[in-house]
Amino acid sequence: MAHPPKTPSENASDIPVDGWVDRLMPVWSRPYIRLARYDRPIGTWLLLFPCWWSIALSFQTAQHLWLFATFGIGALVMRGAGCTFNDIMDRNFDAQVARTRNRPLPSGQITVRNAILFLILQLAVGLCVLLTLNSFAWAVGAASLILVFTYPLMKRITFWPQFFLGLTFNWGALLGWAAVCGDLAEPAFWLYFGGLFWTLGYDTIYAHQDRADDPAAGVKSTARKFGLGSKPWLCFFYMIAVAFFAMAGHTAGMGWAYFGGLGAGAAQLFWQVWDVDIDNPKDCLAKFKSNRLFSWLFLTGILLANGMGL
Numbered sequence: 001m002a003h004p005p006k007t008p009s010e011n012a013s014d015i016p017v018d019g020w021v022d023r024l025m026p027v028w029s030r031p032y033i034r035l036a037r038y039d040r041p042i043g044t045w046l047l048l049f050p051c052w053w054s055i056a057l058s059f060q061t062a063q064h065l066w067l068f069a070t071f072g073i074g075a076l077v078m079r080g081a082g083c084t085f086n087d088i089m090d091r092n093f094d095a096q097v098a099r100t101r102n103r104p105l106p107s108g109q110i111t112v113r114n115a116i117l118f119l120i121l122q123l124a125v126g127l128c129v130l131l132t133l134n135s136f137a138w139a140v141g142a143a144s145l146i147l148v149f150t151y152p153l154m155k156r157i158t159f160w161p162q163f164f165l166g167l168t169f170n171w172g173a174l175l176g177w178a179a180v181c182g183d184l185a186e187p188a189f190w191l192y193f194g195g196l197f198w199t200l201g202y203d204t205i206y207a208h209q210d211r212a213d214d215p216a217a218g219v220k221s222t223a224r225k226f227g228l229g230s231k232p233w234l235c236f237f238y239m240i241a242v243a244f245f246a247m248a249g250h251t252a253g254m255g256w257a258y259f260g261g262l263g264a265g266a267a268q269l270f271w272q273v274w275d276v277d278i279d280n281p282k283d284c285l286a287k288f289k290s291n292r293l294f295s296w297l298f299l300t301g302i303l304l305a306n307g308m309g310l
Contacts, residue, residue, distance in 0.1 A: 014100065
């Protein structure tokens with residue numbers, strides 16, 4: 001007897017199937033890899049790029065090249081730690097949302113106790129990475145934990161959790177500058193607040209995937225707040241982001257290559273807004289992932305401007 005086709009909600013899980021995790025990794029490790037989202041690196045990239053932008057903007061000598069690799073490791077483990085903590089806190093909400101109900105905690109693949117132990121392990125690795133930096137950077141990095149551990153609560157109390165995600169995910173713009181210079185200066189703050197508005201844009205697009213399920217689960221978001229009228233807000237967020245990024249370059253004394261990279265990236269951002277179908281979860285996910293292109297274009301402009309004196 002033929003089985004009926006699966007409903008959209010049954011096909012909505014965000015967990016990749018038959019990828020490298022299923023083909024290459026031991027069975028016992030797969031739920032932990034998925035809990036930390038190591039199989040979905042887009043979040044790591046979006047956490048890492050503000051760090052790299054800041055390092056490139058404040059770059060002084062070749063001895064700072066190692067920071068690009070150091071922050072890559074740090075972004076991987078701290079994004080994993082953030083996802084782990086988020087899933088511990090949200091396990092009951094996730095069980096009510098089609099996209100997330102098959103995640104390791106709501107599906108019972110990992111116990112809360114084991115998830116907490118895994119979280120501690122990731123935080124320990126992150127601490128080891130932080131301790132390779134200067135003492136001022138230690139303080140800046142430690143301060144980010146306040147945001148890391150409060151962000152998951154925001155979707156319960158405000159329709160602006162994306163704002164708090166922006167505060168959290170772009171902290172690397174401050175930490176990268178601190179790691180190079182041992183202080184904080186005006187360009188780092190412009191970069192940080194530009195990243196905040198960039199995140200407001202891309203995570204609003206991302207949140208539209210769950211707009212239908214979130215009310216029943218009690219989850220708030222800017223996607224719910226703006227609904228199908230989100231596009232003007234997306235334009236506004238990205239315009240502010242680009243203006244703040246431009247101020248970062250201006251106050252840092254960057255040349256035309258910086259603004260060329262930013263301009264090319266800005267074109268990609270506004271293409272996102274123009275082309276995205278915010279009522280189509282798959283298209284929202286694709287446009288969200290396309291922020292890697294903006295990030296690379298902007299980074300290339302910074303590297304050319306600071307590395308080649310253009």
